[in-house]
Amino acid sequence: MANYLRTEGICLRRLAYSNTSQVASFLTPDSGRLSFMAKGVTRAPKKGIRTGFDLLGRYEILYTPRRPGALQNLTYQWLREDFHGIRHSLRSILCGYYAAELALNFTIEGYPCPGLYRLMTEALRRFAAGQFLGMNVLVLELGVLQEHGACPAFDHCIECGGELPGRGPVTFSPPDGGPLCPCCEAPERGRTLPVRADYLQALHRLASGAEPEPLAPRRVVALSTIVRFHMRWLLDRELRMWKYLQRRQLSKSLRRVRHHVR
Numbered sequence: 088m089a090n091y092l093r094t095e096g097i098c099l100r101r102l103a104y105s106n107t108s109q110v111a112s113f114l115t116p117d118s119g120r121l122s123f124m125a126k127g128v129t130r131a132p133k134k135g136i137r138t139g140f141d142l143l144g145r146y147e148i149l150y151t152p153r154r155p156g157a158l159q160n161l162t163y164q165w166l167r168e169d170f171h172g173i174r175h176s177l178r179s180i181l182c183g184y185y186a187a188e189l190a191l192n193f194t195i196e197g198y199p200c201p202g203l204y205r206l207m208t209e210a211l212r213r214f215a216a217g218q219f220l221g222m223n224v225l226v227l228e229l230g231v232l233q234e235h236g237a238c239p240a241f242d243h244c245i246e247c248g249g250e251l252p253g254r255g256p257v258t259f260s261p262p263d264g265g266p267l268c269p270c271c272e273a274p275e276r277g278r279t280l281p282v283r284a285d286y287l288q289a290l291h292r293l294a295s296g297a298e299p300e301p302l303a304p305r306r307v308v309a310l311s312t313i314v315r316f317h318m319r320w321l322l323d324r325e326l327r328m329w330k331y332l333q334r335r336q337l338s339k340s341l342r343r344v345r346h347h348v349r
């Protein structure tokens with residue numbers, strides 16, 4: 088008898104497969120990112136009607152597991168939450184697509200991530216409500232880096248462990264995993280970023296789980312710039328959604344990242 092598992096997940100990506108099937112990637116709390124073969128999922132209940140997974144929909148799913156790395160066999164799904172409102176604004180849906188891209192790039196197949204799943208669900212609800220999009224994006228960016236074990240330090244010199252200057256510019260070095268104090272810095276062109284000390288303090292508070300404070304949009308963009316500079320070094324490429332977020336004036340960070348890696 089088949090061994091069925093039940094879980095829930097957020098649809099991060101889906102691709103058509105044959106006439107009536109889809110291959111879909113989900114973020115699940117208990118098994119991280121999982122990819123499913125959903126046979127017959129787009130089969131029309133009536134002529135002229137197409138069905139399939141809603142991108143970013145939260146589903147309860149029933150599946151039969153396969154070996155790690157293989158496509159899991161999805162048996163049944165129930166849509167539990169469609170984050171109503173996220174498609175009413177272009178900025179909200181772009182943030183939603185970016186959340187999916189972050190989860191696809193910074194989660195591991197089969198590895199439980201209940202904290203990140205909760206963070207992702209909350210972020211999508213806030214995007215749907217259209218509130219404080221930039222700050223919610225930044226909180227999610229820090230969350231995926233922490234889940235991935237790749238979040239840099241922000242509160243001390245990564246080389247000597249010493250205190251950072253309270254004011255003025257500090258060198259932030261992704262290859263080292265955080266900032267360098269004036270005694271330790273040895274800037275390599277294109278791999279470090281001069282940042283304001285108070286921006287690092289703000290990032291440290293957010294990464295430590297402090298309740299986000301209302302910040303001016305320009306300040307949020309500056310904080311995201313630092314986080315994305317680090318991500319670009321980790322991935323050795325830019326994420327696809329950055330340029331769209333920038334185009335909508337949500338973030339000018341990509342231009343700054345390009346400027347510094349040139």
Ligand SMILES: [Zn+2]
Pocket residue numbers: 244245246247248249267268269270271272
């Ligand atoms: Zn130092």
